[in-house]
Amino acid sequence: MTASLDHQRALRASTLAQDLRALFGKLKRRLRDQADAGDFSPSQVSVLLRLEQDGPTTASALARAEGMRPQSMAPVLAALEGAGLISGTRDPDDGRQTLLSLTQACRKWIEDGRAARQDWLTRALQARLSPQEQEEVTRAVELLRRLVDE
Numbered sequence: 001m002t003a004s005l006d007h008q009r010a011l012r013a014s015t016l017a018q019d020l021r022a023l024f025g026k027l028k029r030r031l032r033d034q035a036d037a038g039d040f041s042p043s044q045v046s047v048l049l050r051l052e053q054d055g056p057t058t059a060s061a062l063a064r065a066e067g068m069r070p071q072s073m074a075p076v077l078a079a080l081e082g083a084g085l086i087s088g089t090r091d092p093d094d095g096r097q098t099l100l101s102l103t104q105a106c107r108k109w110i111e112d113g114r115a116a117r118q119d120w121l122t123r124a125l126q127a128r129l130s131p132q133e134q135e136e137v138t139r140a141v142e143l144l145r146r147l148v149d150e
Helices: 003-031 044-053 059-066 072-082 104-128 133-147
Strands: 086-090 098-102
Touching: 003 044, 003 104, 044 059, 044 072, 044 098, 044 104, 059 072, 059 098, 072 086, 098 104
Parallel strands: none
Antiparallel strands: 086 098
């Protein structure tokens, strides 16, 4: 009996994991649609997010962090620089190096995109869920946070 119950629980957890992955993927796509993401490749977006999180760094450090060869990173950076999203300055510690960072225009674009996604999600929660359902989602978020917090 216990083996059957364990099997049922494992199957239920597997189904729940599949449903959560699908749901979060759909939510991510809906959020992405709410802000003008431009026509940027996943590599370009990843570089922008890394520069936002980690701050200024060199092209070679970005390539290492992204698991790319420096030669492959060059066109990614050139496109971002051409779009006015990143700029380079001399490294004060090593004048041979260039530190890449986000431009003010890029920071504003990121901020505006986040605000648009936040606004859409807030409006969707208010329009589609009752206050009681919003409380249920709050409790579910607390449980999900336990899954990812280490």
